[in-house]
Structure formats: C-alpha cells, structure tokens
Amino acid sequence: xxxxxxxxxxYFDQIVQDARxxxxxxxxxxxxxxxxxxxxxxIELMSWMTEVQQYYLNRITxxxxxxxxxxxxxxxxxxxxxxxxxxxxxxxxxxxxxxGTRLAAMDQLFETVETLQAVxxxxxxxxxxxxVAASDYTSSNDHASIAYYAFxxxxxxxxxxxxxxxxxxxxxxxxxxxxxxxxxYPVPVGVAANGMSEMISSVxxxxxxxxxxxxxxxxxxxxxxxxxxxxxxxxxxxxxxDKPMRPMLVHPANDKRRYWLCCTLESDGYELAPKxxxxxxxxxxxxxxxxxxxAIVFDSSGEAGMICSRVAHLPYYGLNLVQVREAGGDWRDWxxxxxxxxxxxxxxxYELSHDPLLKTTEIRFGDGQHGAIPTMGKQTxxxxxxxxxxxxxxxxxxxxxxxxxxxxxxxxxxxxKDSLLLQVGRREPGISGFIxxxxxxxxxxxQSGSEDRHYVWDEAxxxxxxxxxxxxxxxxxxxxxxxxxxxxxxxxxxxxxxKDGLISEFVTDDPELQGIRVTNPTPASGGTEAESVExxxxxxxxDLHTPYRAVTAEDYEAIARATPGLRVARVKAIPLYKxxxxxxxxxxxxxxxxxxxxPYSESSQPKAGVGFLRTVRKHLELHRLLxxxxxxxxxxxxxxxxxxxxxxxPQLKEEPRRILHELYGLLxxxxxxxGSTGWTFGRAVYKGDIYGxxxxxxxxxxxxxxxxxxxxxxxxxxxxGDILIPPYGLVTSGEHQVELISKADV
Numbered sequence: 001x002x003x004x005x006x007x008x009x010x011y012f013d014q015i016v017q018d019a020r021x022x023x024x025x026x027x028x029x030x031x032x033x034x035x036x037x038x039x040x041x042x043i044e045l046m047s048w049m050t051e052v053q054q055y056y057l058n059r060i061t062x063x064x065x066x067x068x069x070x071x072x073x074x075x076x077x078x079x080x081x082x083x084x085x086x087x088x089x090x091x092x093x094x095x096x097x098x099x100g101t102r103l104a105a106m107d108q109l110f111e112t113v114e115t116l117q118a119v120x121x122x123x124x125x126x127x128x129x130x131x132v133a134a135s136d137y138t139s140s141n142d143h144a145s146i147a148y149y150a151f152x153x154x155x156x157x158x159x160x161x162x163x164x165x166x167x168x169x170x171x172x173x174x175x176x177x178x179x180x181x182x183x184x185y186p187v188p189v190g191v192a193a194n195g196m197s198e199m200i201s202s203v204x205x206x207x208x209x210x211x212x213x214x215x216x217x218x219x220x221x222x223x224x225x226x227x228x229x230x231x232x233x234x235x236x237x238x239x240x241x242d243k244p245m246r247p248m249l250v251h252p253a254n255d256k257r258r259y260w261l262c263c264t265l266e267s268d269g270y271e272l273a274p275k276x277x278x279x280x281x282x283x284x285x286x287x288x289x290x291x292x293x294x295a296i297v298f299d300s301s302g303e304a305g306m307i308c309s310r311v312a313h314l315p316y317y318g319l320n321l322v323q324v325r326e327a328g329g330d331w332r333d334w335x336x337x338x339x340x341x342x343x344x345x346x347x348x349x350y351e352l353s354h355d356p357l358l359k360t361t362e363i364r365f366g367d368g369q370h371g372a373i374p375t376m377g378k379q380t381x382x383x384x385x386x387x388x389x390x391x392x393x394x395x396x397x398x399x400x401x402x403x404x405x406x407x408x409x410x411x412x413x414x415x416x417k418d419s420l421l422l423q424v425g426r427r428e429p430g431i432s433g434f435i436x437x438x439x440x441x442x443x444x445x446x447q448s449g450s451e452d453r454h455y456v457w458d459e460a461x462x463x464x465x466x467x468x469x470x471x472x473x474x475x476x477x478x479x480x481x482x483x484x485x486x487x488x489x490x491x492x493x494x495x496x497x498x499k500d501g502l503i504s505e506f507v508t509d510d511p512e513l514q515g516i517r518v519t520n521p522t523p524a525s526g527g528t529e530a531e532s533v534e535x536x537x538x539x540x541x542x543d544l545h546t547p548y549r550a551v552t553a554e555d556y557e558a559i560a561r562a563t564p565g566l567r568v569a570r571v572k573a574i575p576l577y578k579x580x581x582x583x584x585x586x587x588x589x590x591x592x593x594x595x596x597x598x599p600y601s602e603s604s605q606p607k608a609g610v611g612f613l614r615t616v617r618k619h620l621e622l623h624r625l626l627x628x629x630x631x632x633x634x635x636x637x638x639x640x641x642x643x644x645x646x647x648x649x650p651q652l653k654e655e656p657r658r659i660l661h662e663l664y665g666l667l668x669x670x671x672x673x674x675g676s677t678g679w680t681f682g683r684a685v686y687k688g689d690i691y692g693x694x695x696x697x698x699x700x701x702x703x704x705x706x707x708x709x710x711x712x713x714x715x716x717x718x719x720x721g722d723i724l725i726p727p728y729g730l731v732t733s734g735e736h737q738v739e740l741i742s743k744a745d746v
Contacts, residue, residue, distance in 0.1 A: 006058065015047040065533050069540070075443065076536050078417055082288040082496030082527030084110065084503060084520040085178055085236075087280040091120040091516055094170060097284070098359040100291060100313030102507035103518060105498040109491075109507060110286040110524075115311045115359075117173045118282040118516070125164030125253045126279060131156060134252055137276075147182040147275040150231055151265045153602075155203075155273040159265045161231075163279065164258035168245035169209075178236045178283035179228050180522060182275035186673060187567045187600035189233075198618065199565035201230040202269040202609025207237070208262050211245045218262065219243060231263070231274045233565060236283060269609040271599035272567065278521055286503065286520075288527060289491030292411070293386035293394055295421055300324075302376025304367035314385040315361035317508060322350050322363055323436065325380040331423070331436040340364055343371035356512075361385075384486045394485045396464060399424070401477030403468030410462055414490050417441065421487035422455060422464070426476040434482060445471035459530070496527035550623040556595050560632075563619045566612060567600035569670055570635075572681035574727050579631050594631040595620065596681060596728045598669065605669065605732055608634040638712035638725055640667050640685055641734030644694060645704040650742040652699040659694055659738045666693045669730040682727035685710075687720070701743045709734075 010018075020043065023030050033040060069075070088097065097116045102109060126137045130152035140146040151159035169175055183189075208218040222242065227235030239261075247257035291314055298308040323331040337343055340351040349371050351364040363383060366372055374381055386394060393411040412420075420441050425434030439453040445467055448454045454472040456465040464483075466475055475483060503520040506513045531539070547555040553573035560571045574594045581589060597616050599606050608616075617632040624630050642663055652658075666689065670678045690706045710717065711734065714726035725731065 010051070010054070012047055012051045015050055016044055019043045019047060062533050065537070069533070069536055070443075072540060074536055074540055076533065077528075077531035079414070079492030079530040080526055080528045081416070081491045082494075082498070082524040084286050084288075084498070084524035085180075085280075085283050085522060086110075086112065086286050086503060086518055086520055087178070088116070088118045088282045088284075089122070089517045091118050091282075093120055094118070094173070095512070095516065096311070096357070096359045098311050098313045098316060100294075102290075102313065103286060103503050104505045104507050105502040105520075105524075108288055108496055108498055109290045110288050110496075110503055111291060111313070112284050112286050114284060116176065116282065116284040119170055119173075119175060121165040121167045121169050121259070121281065123163060123279060123281050124166045124258055125162070125250075127162035127164070127250055127253055128152065128159070129162065130154075130159045136252055141279055145277075147277045150263075150274045150276050151270075153273055155265060155268055155270045157265050157268040161263040162250050162253075163261040163263075164250065164253060165260075165281075166258065168247075168259045169241055169261075171241045171244060174224055174238045174240055175281070176236055176238050176283050178278075178280050179231060179234060179276060180278040181228075181231070181234045182277055183234065185272070185567060185600060187569050190561060190563045190566050190568055198615075199229050199232075200611040200614045200618070201232050202271065202611035203230050203232070203265065204267045205230045206264050206266050207239060208264070209241060209245055210248050210260050210262075211241065211243045221261070229565070231276075232270070236285075269611070271601050271606060271609060271612055273602070280521060287491070288496030288524065289416060289489050291387075291419075292390040292488045292490065293384065293486055294419075294489075295487045296383045296385070297379040298363075298381040298383070299378050300374040300376050300380040302373060304373060306365045306373065308363040308365075308381055308383070309360050310383065311358060311360050312385070313359075313508070314387070315383060316354055316359050317510075318385045318387050319391065320352060320361070320383060320385050322352070323382040323384065324348070324374045325377065325382075326435065327375070331382065331438070332431075333433060333436070337371075340366050340371045345369050346372060348372050382486075386486075390488075394488075395481045396422070396483040396485065398478045398481045399466075399475035399483060401474060403466075403474055405466045405475065407464045407483065408462055409464060409485075412457070412485075412488060412490070413462055414492060415457070415459070416489045416492060417457060417459075419487055419489035420457060421485070423484055423486055424453070424475045425478065425482035425484075427478070439475075442472075448472040492527065493529050494527050496524055498524045548623065549625070550593075550620060550628075551625060553593075555623075556593060556620065559620060559623050560595055560597060560616055563616050566615055568597055568616070569600040569606065570598040570678060570681075570730075572596040572635075572728070574682075577727060578629075579633055579728075591627050591629055592631070593624070593628050594633060594728065596633055596635050598635050598730070600670075605637045633728060635669070635681075636712060636714050636726060636729045637669065637732045638710050638715045638723070638729050639734045640723060640731045641709045641711075642667075642690055642736045642738075643707040643709070644690065644737070645706075645739045645741065646694055647701040647704055647741050647743050649699045649701065650744050653740050653742045656738040656740055658697055659700075659740075660736055662693050662697060663690070663736045663738075664733045666690075667731045667733040669732055679731045682725050682729060684725055685723040685731055687722060704741065 020033055095118045097118055099115045101112045126141055128135050128137060137148045140148050150161050207221045207223055209221055211219050222240040224240055225238040245259040247259055249257055250260055294314055296310055322334050324334055326332050334348040334350050336352055337349045343349045343366055345368055353362050365374055396407045396409055422439045423436040424439055425436050428435050437453055439455050441457055442454045448467055448471045450470050451473055467473055500521055500523045501519050547558050550556045550559050553575050556573035557571045561568045576589050576592055577594045578589045578592045597608050599608050599612055613632045620630055665676050668678055687706050691703050694700055694703050708723055710723045714729055716724050
C-alpha cells in the first residue's frame with residue numbers, strides 16, 4: 001500500500017517563521033519586521049489560513065472513503081436476517097401454514113419462507129440396518145449432542161435408514177423432513193472465493209415406502225427436492241406419496257406396526273460417512289423479518305374470467321389492492337367489488353375471495369361484458385398486500401415539484417433495502433385517480449440521468465431523497481399524497497440469532513392455529529449487522545490476498561480448498577503435468593494443470609469419489625484461464641512398510657511401540673490434531689527419513705539397519721533403496737516391523 005503523505009505537518013508558528021525568513025531575500029527593502037507592521041499582520045493572517053487549509057486537506061472523511069471504495073467496486077454490505085429451521089407438531093388434521101406465517105421469539109419476529117402443509121403424523125421410530133446389525137436410534141433424536149451413523153460407520157451399499165411414523169402420511173401433498181448432520185470436524189466445509197458451483201454427490205440413495213394395493217410392498221416415493229445431496233449435508237427433503245401407506249413391522253421395532261419410509265444406500269462412496277443428530281418432520285425455514293407490504297406479480301393470459309391465486313400469509317390476513325399494467329408500462333389501481341357480475345364492460349374492477357381451508361387468496365377478473373379483461377402479457381398484474389397498521393405509513397407524502405426533495409419515514413428503520421419498492425403517482429387527463437410509476441433505488445445519483453426515476457434511501461437518517469432533473473428526475477407535483485411504498489420489509493442484525501427453542505409463538509390471532517406447537521430445534525444463525533466503512537476497508541485488504549482467478553499453482557490450490565459444500569483436507573496443483581505421463585515428460589506438456597485432491601475422512605486413506613472430483617472441477621472451471629486444460633484426480637496412496645533393526649538401552653528392549661508410533665506418525669497422508677503434518681505430495685521416502693525419526697527418540701542408541709518396501713502404482717525403488725513417489729502420490733503406513741537389540745548384547 002502506498003504511504004499516505006502528511007499534509008498537515010506545519011503549525012502556525014512555523015509557517016510564520018518560514019515566511020519572515022524569506023523577507024530579506026524576496027523584499028530586501030522591507031526592514032521593519034516587528035509585530036506592529038501591517039505586513040507582519042498579513043503574514044500572520046495568511047499563515048492562519050494556510051494552517052486551516054492544510055488541516056482540512058489532510059482529513060479523509062467517511063464520504064471520501066465511501067467514494068474511494070466505490071471506485072474499487074466495493075459496496076458496503078447490508079445487514080442480513082437470521083434464519084432458522086422450524087418444526088410444527090400437535091396437528092390433529094392437515095393444516096396449511098402459508099408462506100409468511102408470523103412467529104415470535106420474545107421480541108424478534110420471524111416469517112416462514114414457503115408454504116408448509118403440516119401433517120398430523122409423528123416420527124415414532126428411527127432404525128439403522130447394515131449388513132451386520134440393526135439398531136434403534138429413536139432416543140438419540142431428542143438429544144442433538146448425540147449423533148449416529150445414517151448407514152453405519154462404513155456406509156456400505158445396501159445399508160438402510162428406516163423412519164417409522166405413528167400414522168400414515170397423506171398422499172398427493174408435499175411432505176418435508178429435515179436432517180441435521182454432525183458438523184464438528186476439524187476441516188470445515190469450503191466457502192467459495194468467488195462464484196458458486198453445484199455440489200455433486202458421490203453416492204446415490206433411494207426413498208421408498210410401504211404401500212401396495214395387493215399386500216405389503218415397497219414403492220418408490222416422488223422426490224420433489226433434496227437439499228441434503230443424498231444425506232451428504234444438513235438439509236431438507238420434500239417428497240410425495242402416490243398411494244396410501246400400509247403398516248408393517250420392522251425389526252427391531254417389533255412392538256407395533258408403523259408406517260415406514262426407507263432410505264437405501266444404493267451405491268457407496270461417501271468420503272465421510274454421514275452422522276445424523278436430528279430428524280424432524282413438518283419443517284420449514286423461517287427468516288427474521290417483518291413484511292409490512294409486499295407486491296406479488298402475475299401473468300395475464302388475456303382470457304375472459306381469468307383467476308389469479310396465491311397461498312401466502314399477508315394476502316390472506318392483510319389488506320389488498322390490485323394493479324394492472326397499462327400500455328405505457330406504468331400501473332393503474334383497479335377497483336375491488338363484491339360481485340364482478342355487477343360491473344360494466346369498461347369497469348376496471350376485480351373480485352377478491354379467500355379459501356379458509358387452503359389459505360388461498362383468489363383474484364377474479366371480468367369477461368369483457370361484466371368487468372374489463374387485463375391486457376395479456378408477462379407480469380402485468382400485481383397484488384399489493386399490507387398489514388392494517390401500515391395503511392397510513394405506506395404514504396410517504398406529496399411532491400411539490402421542486403428539486404432535491406426529502407421525505408422522512410420512521411417506519412422504514414432497519415429496512416431490508418432489496419425489499420423496497422416505491423411508486424410515484426401522476427395525473428392523466430380523462431383518467432380518475434393516479435397513474436403509478438415504479439421508481440428505482442440507487443446508492444447515489446452519480447450515474448443518474450435527467451429522466452431516470454431514481455431515489456436514494458438514507459438509512460442513517462431514515463430519509464428518501466430525490467433528484468434535481470439533472471441527476472435523477474423530480475417526482476410529479478401533486479396536491480395530494482402521490483408517493484407510496486408498496487413493498488417494505490424490516491429486520492436483520494445479530495439480534496435475530498436466537499437460541500434453540502425460543503421461536504415458540506404464533507403472532508397471528510387465528511383460532512385454527514391454537515393447539516399447534518412450534519419450535520426451532522437448532523439456533524437461528526446468519527444474522528449480521530450492516531457493514532461499516534472500517535469493516536469494508538479491512539475486507540478490501542483481505543480480498544487483495546484472495547485469488548479469484550486461477551493462474552499459478554498456489555491459486556488453484558487456494559480455490560480448490562474453497563470448493564463450496566466440500567471438506568477438502570489436502571490439495572496439490574501440478575503444473576505442466578497430464579495424468580498418465582511419466583516423470584521425464586513433465587516439462588513437455590504445456591498448458592496442462594493437474595489438481596490432486598484429498599477429502600477429509602475418518603479413513604486412513606481418504607479417497608475422493610467421482611462426485612467429489614466433479615464438484616472440484618466445476619468450481620475450478622469457473623476460475624481457470626481459457627487456454628488451460630484442467631485435470632482433477634484423486635491421490636495415489638503408496639503403502640510404505642519399514643523393517644528396522646534398532647539398538648536401544650537395555651530397559652527399552654521390549655518396548656517397540658514408541659518407535660512404531662513415530663513411524664506411523666511420520667508416514668501418514670493427513671494432518672493430525674496433535675500438530676503433525678501429513679507427507680508432502682510426491683516427496684520420496686529416503687532411508688535418512690527413517691533413520692532420523694527413530695534416532696530422535698529417547699533411549700535409542702543407533703539404528704543398525706533399515707529396509708523399505710512399498711505397494712502402489714507409480715512408485716519405484718532406486719539403487720539406494722529409497723522409494724520414489726509420483727507427484728500425485730501420498731504415503732501411508734503398512735505393517736512396520738521393528739527389531740530391538742540391547743546395546744549390552746551388541
């Protein structure tokens with residue numbers, strides 16, 4: 001970073017003295033330099049002004065820093081809302097919880113992000129069956145700190161996970177089941193440096209249920225969504241059943257018949273066998289926010305009697321109005337009526353109704369004779385829904401037609417900026433009411449033209465600002481309020497990261513929700529405060545050291561470690577190398593890059609599966625140079641077996657375990673929790689390494705002899721007895737043999 005010059009390095013007295021010293025050279029006829037001389041008074045005045053100017057020149061204000069960050073393409077991050085998984089229990093029948101259902105955790109409000117059809121079934125049994133055992137883990141599901149293997153510690157194909165329910169799951173509706181997997185491993189899941197790639201699982205699982213018309217039989221389920229990636233990560237599955245379920249017994253749960261779902265591991269290949277902490281049915285994600293108003297758009301088919309429907313909390317419980325897009329692209333409010341059949345052919349009206357069973361809000365338009373038909377087009381119909389308390393606050397005010405207008409809106413404190421949607425109304429001759437224009441929020445007016453419908457939201461002062469007809473258009477003047485918010489959400493911040501079990505109350509006063517229990521089995525997370533200028537400056541410095549383009553081998557390694565969704569334990573980039581080349585040809589393969597990856601695993605020889613390799617490759621493809629041919633391969637393990645004859649102190653003659661422990665620690669592929677590092681990729685195993693490792697131990701007199709053998713492709717032994725490892729190879733320990741000889745017997 002370039003040094004920042006200190007412009008304010010002289011004080012008033014020094015400036016005056018420097019000026020007085022220059023008088024004899026510049027004006028030799030000036031001989032009276034006393035304080036009563038008017039010239040000295042002017043020098044003191046100018047010196048004071050110079051000191052003040054230098055002081056302000058040396059100050060970099062927050063406004064300047066924001067401009068500098070903008071020049072670098074850096075924008076301050078907004079606050080993020082916390083998210084949590086909610087589980088609903090206690091239903092006596094199927095209950096629809098629409099998107100946006102409001103819940104509370106003390107003073108923090110949460111809203112569900114999608115509609116949930118909660119079923120009255122309860123998860124009653126959890127059975128894991130492998131080729132060697134069948135175990136009941138039902139009690140572990142109530143204790144998040146106790147994890148169990150979903151398919152056993154080896155996760156071999158054919159292993160099964162059974163979920164037993166006390167009553168049958170209904171057919172024809174989506175059923176959500178969440179899985180929380182153990183995550184306390186020393187190697188964290190990678191976070192992408194820049195860009196995202198889809199995770200590909202190395203295994204395959206199938207879901208079936210017991211249900212058949214002619215007896216007991218396993219039928220496949222319709223899997224609508226699987227964010228667990230075949231139980232590779234914490235997430236949710238959403239499935240649907242085509243036929244009714246049938247009860248049956250599953251060993252060892254022989255106490256009664258239950259309704260079972262079965263997850264079968266069809267093809268093994270987990271890099272890390274999944275360990276489950278909790279499984280819950282009737283789950284949905286919730287976000288910490290409050291929606292005061294929202295705008296939902298629909299397409300118009302242009303057909304007579306068209307109906308638009310939506311399942312959501314705010315349209316069902318709040319106030320609504322409908323807009324239709326005019327030919328010029330602006331919007332016009334249509335009139336709500338109780339019966340569309342009473343409308344005339346030119347009446348811009350609609351009929352709105354609610355379905356209490358499905359929590360659906362329907363908009364019915366006319367047929368051309370009784371009510372007008374909206375013009376056909378994409379997103380030409382808009383349903384605006386808002387809470388009753390927002391009726392007055394949604395009106396910002398009326399424009400006076402002057403430049404640089406400001407409107408203070410206290411209700412928009414801690415608003416989520418992406419949710420803001422503001423409209424400005426104008427009058428048109430012959431049309432009753434306003435024609436509404438959508439205006440766009442910008443950070444500032446630097447890039448705004450004279451006709452751009454832009455506004456700035458000043459979050460610090462809760463003020464909406466408008467342009468001056470040179471930088472941003474001026475809203476149309478009106479004697480009535482013609483500025484309104486049609487979409488606004490508030491929330492965000494760390495205060496939303498509540499503990500588990502605190503989200504437990506419905507905010508909506510609906511008698512149908514009484515008796516339903518809700519909780520968050522895990523703490524809410526992800527809530528952050530808005531980024532400050534100082535934090536943004538630190539982020540810029542970090543970004544300078546973060547590779548976003550894979551050029552060097554170090555770039556490839558750093559980006560591969562950050563592959564999203566994967567635990568990459570080790571990685572090695574080999575430039576100018578193509579798989580299959582012999583060592584002497586490495587320098588001949590131009591524009592080639594081979595990346596060797598090792599996943600984190602509880603196995604002694606972690607092996608990257610096909611999905612793991614494809615995921616890393618897809619992520620690297622987003623960052624590599626166009627002319628580089630990329631190869632992603634697993635590591636080749638070379639098993640090293642050491643035979644050593646060691647002379648030791650007499651009292652240690654019968655204790656070879658220390659030497660074996662040292663050899664196993666030296667010849668290992670992965671880093672360990674004790675601080676020992678794994679073997680370097682491609683580094684040869686020399687006899688001197690073995691001599692040195694054994695000789696360091698206390699009680700060892702000397703190493704008499706060492707032989708090294710190996711197993712694995714690509715390695716070879718030279719004339720000195722050392723093992724040469726291929727560049728993509730790692731060593732692992734075989735069955736070492738150590739012969740101890742007392743120094744008294746030598």
